[in-house]
């Protein structure tokens with residue numbers, strides 16, 4: 571059976587890194603005899619410029635007809651003068667997440683041992699490395715709560731959660747932890763926020779069905795500090811939408827660069843949207859220097875979750891490992907004694923190991 575993949579490259583470095591991700595997916599498909607059909611579609615600022623809207627109906631239709639969306643990134647200074655609700659992030663990415671009910675956002679932050687020198691952490695803190703999973707609730711919380719708006723000299727957003735929204739993301743966290751090191755750290759601000767008090771209560775309830783998984787609670791401010799003090803204490807880090815956004819960027823840097831952090835946004839079935847956790851990086855766009863590994867590892871997650879092929883995932887992961895073993899680095903993860911390569915060279919090198 572042919573798997574249909576919508577390709578939404580978007581803005582900034584999006585097209586450059588998506589091209590490398592596609593090369594890797596094509597090579598992987600050959601190796602594993604998978605039939606993949608790619609359909610490109612415009613999104614974000616690129617779609618605004620061509621069609622006057624960040625998420626054209628045709629793009630949404632292509633996504634609806636697909637088994638997965640391979641997404642680059644959207645946004646940039648050119649579109650920041652538009653009314654906020656027309657800008658790429660709010661008019662394309664958030665509606666996509668909501669339309670497909672992609673409530674579970676997996677952001678695995680893994681320190682490849684070859685990148686110890688690229689991490690800002692001290693060697694004794696890194697130890698043998700770390701492998702944590704930031705699990706971010708993606709379709710509720712302050713991003714989507716109503717009302718939001720402005721009146722006179724006031725602006726407001728609403729942070730709200732319903733119990734079932736917390737139950738479902740907590741179940742994903744415990745199920746994931748069961749296959750890992752059996753620990754969930756639930757992040758909240760229950761000393762101040764009413765939503766967090768309920769979040770904590772609900773997580774405690776859900777935990778009763780997973781007695782084999784240890785649960786701890788941590789305030790967001792402490793978590794931001796503990797991540798740097800000792801990232802190895804974490805296994806699955808369960809966060810609401812906003813806290814997960816922030817902690818995942820922080821965790822990415824501990825692995826060497828935001829250019830290393832992939833993500834999978836999932837719902838209850840096999841459909842998913844796969845994108846790097848970072849953005850369109852306008853400061854380096856068009857220079858062929860962006861790190862494509864986050865996009866390539868997002869392709870690996872696509873194989874695992876939407877195609878049901880963990881073997882293809884592992885092959886891509888191992889290809890990245892081998893290229894790092896050979897000391898090839900993009901600029902963001904460069905260190906002494908390594909060879910600097912461009913975005914496209916990194917993509918080629920990884921393809922060569924598949």
Ligand SMILES: NC(=O)c1ccc[n+]([C@@H]2O[C@H](COP(=O)([O-])OP(=O)(O)OC[C@H]3O[C@@H](n4cnc5c(N)ncnc54)[C@H](O)[C@@H]3O)[C@@H](O)[C@H]2O)c1
Nearest residue numbers: 643644645646659828829848849850851853854860861902
């Ligand atoms: N999912 C998305 O589409 C997404 C995510 C985050 C930000 N954005 C948008 O991207 C634009 C820029 O946002 P920002 O600057 O806050 O965040 P950003 O992640 O784009 O960039 C932050 C810094 O990280 C660097 N960086 C990011 N990805 C990199 C890569 N693959 N390789 C090497 N360096 C990389 C950038 O050069 C920059 O210095 C904004 O319009 C923002 O809204 C989009």
Ligand SMILES: CC(C)[C@H](C(=O)O)[C@@H](O)C(=O)O
Nearest residue numbers: 645659660663815847848849
């Ligand atoms: C671009 C923005 C809307 C998005 C978010 O905040 O979710 C991004 O920062 C991310 O982490 O995917």
Ligand SMILES: [Mg+2]
Nearest residue numbers: 815816819847
């Ligand atoms: Mg973010």
